[in-house]
Amino acid sequence: MTGKHGNKVVASIADALAPLKDGMTIMVGGFGLSGNPEALIRGVVERGVRDLTLVSNNAGNLGKGLATWLKAGIIKKVICSYIGANEDLHTRMASGEVKVEITPQGTLAERMRAAGAGIPAFFTPTGAGTIVEEGKEVRDIDGKRCLLEHALVGDVALVRAATCDHFGNLRFWRTARNFNPVMASAAKLSIVECDSLVENGAIDPDDVHLAGIFVHKIVHVPEHENAFEYRTVRKR
C-alpha cells in the first residue's frame, strides 16, 4: 500500500498518462493557449483514449492545443466558457459530433474550486435571469437572485507549471496560471507538466503558489512552443 505522495516524478509523458481510460472527464489548464500543458495534450492523442469529456476554458485556438483533440475525434463533450474563433469547435458543435456546455467563466472556476475544497454546491448571482438558470434551483438570497451550482470533479487534471519541486509545490508564470491551480485541486489524479523541475527546498515555503498536496504525478518538459494568439504591440 503506498500513499499518493511518495515518488511523483515520472520519466515520460506516456508513463504519466498510463492511467487514462476512455470516457474520462479531463480538466486541462489554460486560458486560450497560455498555460496549456502542451506535451500532455499531445500525449493524450497518442495514448488513444476516446469519448472524453473535456473541461477547459477554451478548446484550443488556431488549430493548436486542445483543437487537436477535436480534430482527432476523441471528445464527446466539452465544458468551456468561450468558443470565439475556434472553428474546429464551431463545426463539431453544429454537426452534433461534440456536445458543448457553455458556462460562465467565474462559475466554471468556482465549481472546480468548490470541488477541490469539499463544497458540494453553492449559490451564485452569475447567470440569474439568463438561459444559464435552466434546470437549476433559483433562490432569492438577501434580495439577490441566485442559482445553485454544483462542484465539478475531474478524473484527471493536466496542469502546466513554470517551476515544480519533487513534492509537487508549484509556481506559475504570469497569466499562464489561470485555471491550473483549481483544476489540480479538483481532480482525482493531477498530472503536472513543468518547465523547470527543482529539488525540494529550492522554492521557499512562502513562495509556493500551489502546495504539492494537490499534485500526484510530475513530468519535466523543458521546451514549450508558448504560441502567441494575438501578438499586439504599441509604437515607440
Place this chain on the structure above:
Amino acid sequence: MTYTTEDMARRAAREIPAGSLVNLGIGLPTQVADYLPAGHAWLHSENGLLGMGPFPYEGDEDPNLINAGKQTVTVLPGGSTFDSAASFGMIRGGHVDIAILGAMQVSAGGDLANWAVPGGKVMGIGGAMDLANGCRRVIAMMQHTTKKGEHKLVARCDYPLTAMRVISLVITELGAFEPTGHGFRVVELAPGITQDRAQAATGAPLVYVL
C-alpha cells in the same frame, strides 16, 4: 458628426475617476485604456492580472502575459497575478469598481445582451455574466444600431441575456444614454446629431431632462 470609436473610448474614459479599479471587456472597450493617463486607474484582467499596462513594444512580447482578448500586454509596478478562481472572486465579490463592456442590446430596464446572436454562431459567455453582475458600475460601449440599421437600444432585449438591470450608461456613436426603466435619458448627443435622428435609431423613448 457621429463619435468615432476613439471619441467613444475618450468619452468612456471620462467615466473613470482617479484611483478606480476597472475591467475593460474585449472588443471596443479595450481602446479606453489608451485614454487613461498613466497611473489614473488600475486595470483588472479576468484571466488573472491586476495592474495591466499597455501593449508591449516590439521585441518585449510575452505569450504568457495576455489580456482577456488574448492580446499580449504588460504589467505595471504594483501589479499582481493570481488564478482564475481568485480573479472571479474579485469580480463577483464587488471589488471591481467599473466594467466597460461591449454590447449587442441594452434594454430600457438596463438589461444587457452581449454573448449570443439568435441564429448566429455562439461566441460563448466568458467572463461577461460575472462582470455584468459583479462589478459595481457597468457601462456599455456599442454601435447604436446593427449594420442593417436594427435598434440595439431597445425596450426589451430579445437576444439571449447576459444579465438583468445592470447597465447604468450606454456610450454609442450618437452620444451617451442612461436606461431609465421606461426609456433612455439622453446625457448628451454627439455634435450635429438631432433629437429626431437619435430617436429614429432607438427602440425606446428618449427623454431629455434639463
